[in-house]
Amino acid sequence: SYVLTQAPSMSVAPGETARIACGGNNIGSTTVHWYQQRPGQAPLLVISYDRDRASGIPERFSGSNSGNTATLTITNVEAGDEAIYYCQVWDSISDYYVFGIGTEVTVL
Amino acid sequence: QLQLQESGPRLVKPSETLSLTCTVSGVSMSTTKSYWGWIRQSPGKGLEWIGSIYYSGTTYYHPSFKSRVTISGDTSKNEFSLSLRSATAADSTVYYCVRHWGRAAEISHWGQGTLVTVSS
Numbered sequence: 001s002y003v004l005t006q007a008p009s010m011s012v013a014p015g016e017t018a019r020i021a022c023g024g025n026n027i028g029s030t031t032v033h034w035y036q037q038r039p040g041q042a043p044l045l046v047i048s049y050d051r052d053r054a055s056g057i058p059e060r061f062s063g064s065n066s067g068n069t070a071t072l073t074i075t076n077v078e079a080g081d082e083a084i085y086y087c088q089v090w091d092s093i094s095d096y097y098v099f100g101i102g103t104e105v106t107v108l
Numbered sequence: 109q110l111q112l113q114e115s116g117p118r119l120v121k122p123s124e125t126l127s128l129t130c131t132v133s134g135v136s137m138s139t140t141k142s143y144w145g146w147i148r149q150s151p152g153k154g155l156e157w158i159g160s161i162y163y164s165g166t167t168y169y170h171p172s173f174k175s176r177v178t179i180s181g182d183t184s185k186n187e188f189s190l191s192l193r194s195a196t197a198a199d200s201t202v203y204y205c206v207r208h209w210g211r212a213a214e215i216s217h218w219g220q221g222t223l224v225t226v227s228s
Contacts, residue, residue, distance in 0.1 A: 042221050088214075
């Protein structure tokens with residue numbers, strides 16, 4: 001089955017840029033979706049199809065996907081961006097959704 | 109605005125069937141060409157897609173659950189359901205009902221989630 005690799009955690013200072021990586025074998029040949037999950041809440045779609053911002057998501061959030069890494073970038077990080085961020089793909093060989101383990105972003 | 113709400117027993121006995129229902133509001137399941145599914149989240153395994161049902165009634169399941177899961181829809185009530193047979197303590201976790209446009213598409217809508225505990 002397809003495996004997505006994410007770092008468990010990262011810290012970033014307010015106003016800085018957070019780059020959240022999602023690794024997978026030739027992930028650039030598939031499409032990646034990203035979700036934000038705040039404590040006690042359901043996940044929320046932030047980026048679909050590698051780079052499309054979901055409705056209501058600030059322009060500070062962007063996505064890219066190439067080679068073996070997809071990246072969610074948050075510029076000018078704010079305290080409210082503290083959350084766990086998950087990447088997701090569809091494993092077309094095994095025929096099911098696969099999620100990364102999530103990266104917990106802490107704003108210092 | 110589309111909303112999803114899970115309901116069902118929060119406590120299930122081991123070996124029994126875990127059953128949950130998702131009530132859809134804001135759109136009609138029968139006329140919206142969407143997939144309606146279930147995802148669960150546990151500290152050990154993270155987010156796991158269990159399966160989905162297309163508006164036409166076709167179902168798709170994760171291989172790990174295929175032998176003991178059934179997802180069904182009731183368009184007259186605008187709801188769909190999850191049945192997970194032979195529940196064990198490992199099935200104790202938060203369950204979300206979700207909606208996605210395509211079989212491999214993004215999960216556009218999530219319910220608030222419901223915690224189910226399997227215990228005697």
